[in-house]
Amino acid sequence: MGNLTRDPELRQTPNGQSVTSFSLALNRSYKGADGNWTEATDYIDVVAWGPLGERVAQYLTKGRPCLVNGRLQSRSWEQDGQKRSKVEVNAQDVTFLGGGEGGGQRHSGGDEYDQTPKAAPTKKKKDDIVIEDIGDEPINLDDIPF
Numbered sequence: 001m002g003n004l005t006r007d008p009e010l011r012q013t014p015n016g017q018s019v020t021s022f023s024l025a026l027n028r029s030y031k032g033a034d035g036n037w038t039e040a041t042d043y044i045d046v047v048a049w050g051p052l053g054e055r056v057a058q059y060l061t062k063g064r065p066c067l068v069n070g071r072l073q074s075r076s077w078e079q080d081g082q083k084r085s086k087v088e089v090n091a092q093d094v095t096f097l098g099g100g101e102g103g104g105q106r107h108s109g110g111d112e113y114d115q116t117p118k119a120a121p122t123k124k125k126k127d128d129i130v131i132e133d134i135g136d137e138p139i140n141l142d143d144i145p146f
Helices: 050-059
Strands: 002-004 009-012 018-031 037-049 065-079 082-096 106-108
Touching: 002 065, 009 050, 018 050, 037 050, 037 065, 050 082
Parallel strands: 037 082
Antiparallel strands: 002 018, 009 018, 018 037, 065 082, 082 106
């Protein structure tokens, strides 16, 4: 759980798959060797694929808090003759936190192999509950069927 360090970047792969990249700042406190509390910030790169990535790009902006559930993924490549590597979170669901549009909503997407859109949960209207007054009459144990 953290705050976005920049606006999400939505791109398309050559085969038309949507992918969104964003970064989270995670704040933490710990007690140092001197006994004083110290604040630290970690920065985590996150990738969201398919419809999940599209929703992230649509609703989240720099500074917004969110909760990401996913798996760690390591990748490596060569750039300008140097080998580079990176560990990032491959998001499986993202919960938008805080106020504003989309706040407090959880959005899921399968892994990169299953990018079929998930059906949105439907809210059922609850029927009005009527509570009848049963009075203070004692219960006859012979009336209970079990």
